Amino acid sequence: MSAPARVNTPAPTAAGPAAEPTPDARPESTSPGWTLLGVTVVVGLAATVDYLDSHVPLWSEGTWLGGIAGSIEFPVYAIALGFVANALLSALGVIDRLSAAFRTEFFIKTGLVLLGSTVNINVIVSAAAPAIIQALLMISTVFLFTWWIAGLLRVEPHLKALLATALSICGVSAAVAAAGAVNAKREQLAYTAGLVVVFALPSIFLLPWLAALLGLSAPVAGAWIGGNIDTTAAVTAAGAVAGEDVLEFAAIVKMTQNALIGFVAVGLSLWFTLRVDRRDADGTAASATRPGWREVWQRFPKFVLGFIAASVLVSAIAAAAPGLVADESSWLSTGLASAKALQTLFFTLAFVSIGLEFRVGALREAGWKPVLVFLAGTVCNLVAGLLYAQALFGWVFGGLF
DSSP: OOOOOBSSOOOOBTTBOOOOOOTTSOOOOOOHHHHHHHHHHHHHHHHHHHHHHHHHHHHTTTSTTHHHHTTOOHHHHHHHHHHHHHHHHHHHTOHHHHGGGOOHHHHHHHHHHHHGGGOOHHHHHHTHHHHHHHHHHHHHHHHHHHHHHHHHTTOOHHHHHHHHHHHHTTTHHHHHHHHHHHTOBHHHHHHHHHHHHHHHHHHHHHHHHHHHHTTOOHHHHHHHHHHHSSSHHHHHHHHHHHOHHHHHHHHHHHHHHHTTHHHHHHHHHHHHHHTGGGBOTTSSBOSSOOOOHHHHHHHSOTHHHHHHHHHHHHHHHHHHOHHHHHOTTSHHHHHHHHHHHHHHHHHHHHHHHHHHHOOHHHHHHHTTHHHHHHHHHHHHHHHHHHHHHIIIIIIISGGGO
16 A cells, blocks of 8 residues: 655655655545535634643542643643544544645644744753753754664654654654654654653653652753653643742753754755655665755745744843833733743644544554654653753752752
């Protein structure tokens, strides 16, 4: 069976036209009525996610579930509801007609641009030395290790890029950025997103417990949590479990890693455009498929420019008028709060769409190798993260905190 359609469709190049859609790719409806119905489904599921996210902790208060319900983040509800709706709509035979509304890539990239407004460069610079050094070391170590172990297990290159990026930076958001950069399959993205959620949930409770057991200081514990857990929301939850002083350092370290999404996406885009996607099916270099810079630009993840612009703009305003940030009633604070709410909305729409686009057949096709790669990368992340956090926030720069 031929491979399913990927997140992006390559543009025509000098070497020839883009490949035709594969037979098993889900057709997108051209009927406005079905598309509108699909949008209604996606938005309705997102509204349900918001309702569950705010009400489940209240409903479960005082029960065995109450202890963890408050730490379950909205992507869990969104992906789970997406899976349930996927099964129901597939059983009804209408999911293909609605699929034009499942715009995972658009939703997540819009959310990532809005995420840029929360990355305050001034805050990162204030903790520059340890946070930036750790971010660079962690991303390099975990990315290269995961890439290497995935290569040993012969994981498909595009899936390998998603796994390595998700583990080394910030989970689903980074995976989607990588998916757009390397032209990965929708199913590969859904697979990776599922792994991120499954591994992130236990970490919310495991890492604070281990940090207390090891007697780590607040800066070291925060740096370890912020550098390890793959989603920003889960980092916030784990930091809250460990304490406010730990959360402060966890947020700074995670924010610093988030700021590097764009650089990794650009690097992957160049690598896959110039090297990986130029190879024939047998792995040998294709002779007449040298891409020009026009194709590189077409493949360039342009949301990165929006991410950087939003971050620079907000950081410049915050530096010029710090009182606006401190005043919660100022237009800047109100605007940032609105951007944060919109970011959550678009991420929710994206995670719902991930569940709706997922195919069970993708699990059989990928097998257990990606799970083993993710597990190995997670162990590497834990060990390297603890060593780097202790060295930088405990020994080298410990006197600053």
